[in-house]
Amino acid sequence: MQPHQRFPIEDASQVGEARRAALQLASGLGFDAEASGRLALIVTELGTNLHRHVGPGRQAALLMAAVDGEVEVLSLDQGPGMDVHRCLQDGYSTGGTAGTGLGAVRRMAARFEAFSAPGRGCVMAVRAAATVATAAQRGWTLPQAGFDIAGVNLAAPGEHISGDGWTVRHLDDHWLVVVADGLGHGPDAAEASDRMMALLHQTPAPAASPAAVLERAHDPMRMTRGAAVTLVRLDLATPALTVSGAGNVSGRLISGVVDRSLMVQHGTLGVQVRRLQDMHYEWPAHAVLVLHSDGIQTRWKLDDVPGLLQAGPAVIAGWILRDHLRGRDDATVVVAVPRRPASSQTQ
Template sequence: MRADVALAAAARRQAAQLARGVCFPEDLVARVELCVTEMATNLLKHAHDGSLALRVVRTGGRAAVECLSLDNGPGIDDLPRALLDGTSTAGSLGIGMGAIGRLADVSGVHSLRGRGTVLQARFWADGQAPAPRPVEADGLTRPIGGEQMCGDTWTVRTVSGHGPEALLLMMCDGLGHGPLAARAAERAADAFRESTRTNPVDVLQDIHRNLRGTRGAAVAVALVDAAAQRVHLSGVGNVTALVGTADTRHGLLSVPGIVGVQMPRARAFEAPFPRGSALVMHTDGLSDRWKPADFPGLFAQDPVVVATQILNQAAVRRDDAGIVVAAHGQR
């Protein structure tokens, strides 16, 4: 939802609908409404341009409502002070960013002076955030302007036989945009979830078979193994993949081709995955020229904040955009 004079009311209605849809009690619905209203008011008062994203997050049979605020500046000069409970931004409801963090079960904020701020608030139906896992993953997609359906998608699943410290991730860019691209992306996600294999090359072959008859896609599949501190990736088409830390970037290659149409022989590439690093995969709806050093403090954040800020700064308007981040341990 783009920032305009109707944003606060529209966001409040949608947030309440999402919260009631996953059986939040009314007092928790009210907390979510208060949070998104403050986010919307801050965008209108202070941001050059911005938007709100609201969604339901599900994991392990549990549900949460997540609120994400992102803008293009001017940033927050004194972030520690802004995060103090009771410190209000001018013209807002007066609860302040610190109170948003208190209201939410999980929250995060990252601000770049002159470039933009991302604020996250997640509310779990039972009021309890899950215990941190060795590898946490999250992502975000955004359709091209004028479209409701997005041809980019991401998904994550646990890896049988590898323990809790390994995850399998997929980033997919259906060719073009609109309903046909979205159909290809949905078919890729279905094949990824249904595959019983864990080697990225094998999973990519399963996706290729399921995409026959569609316009095809660029797809990357990665196995992140925290115990072994390695990433194994196989990709076909223009999907950017890298392992980054606060100031380093280790790229992983994909080979040319179209999954589902013209599939070359898939190859696997490896990279170190030390504690404190993150795997980032994104489509060509984001510029690949960004560097971790351009985002001071970002890689210490929750994966969804990392994904949202990179999308916020690097996405292009003329294409669908998608990104997924897997972070190794508390950073």
């Protein structure tokens, strides 16, 4: 997965910068003229909303990346919050405008999710597709079995390449989700995490055991500087997962009543590890899985934001990153939830 570009929105000129970057992404993905126009309007509307209603000093920013052939745009802020349901209705405005912008964003998007809390700001996650046909289909024809998984990946300040990486491999009866944090940051760290991503997908028939997959990857990873890695097997038939890892990529299962940390080994894959072990966990009802690199603070909680765990995984990942980014290293947050019918999450 490519890292997200971050565009702070402190003044109106930065909205144009974000729009131009979005169109560059669209061009690389083969967007047609109509789809590019939709994306430009989406970014302009989201950026303008941040400038008008949030203002400076409140972490207002747009994050953008190419994801699955689409452009993903996340709008983050720590402003006063808003009533998302009312703001999506045409004609509703708190700033003297026509009040059609956010509703138009939802109509133009291939997928739209949003969550806001009073005094805690808002996170919106929008996907723009390359053609009208894919926009109509995306997110509405997914099979019922499986998981919704989304992630946010930012490079360290001053870097254009992230040393973190994450990916998902889909198999018949289970999915494998990995997050890797290459030692240090920059191109050499990215080489290590990219190597782990490739090894996961190149394995002819991955074992049921995440520990066995990582043991097999350890020697090939010696060609790199090494990485902290956590690999999770998500079972499709039963609400359960198995995890193995080396290093400080953290994992938690969180619901309204459960907050359980996932145990991994010390060490660095490709450098030195103890014998890797599998740890098995039941998946509690209504729980979400969160994996993150050490670019995110470890002591965070979500129980002070009622309703957030019912939002989409991209929104949850964006919320965690917005509030708990250390700001001095690469940072990745990946969130998985048992698949729900695709819909707009409006809390």
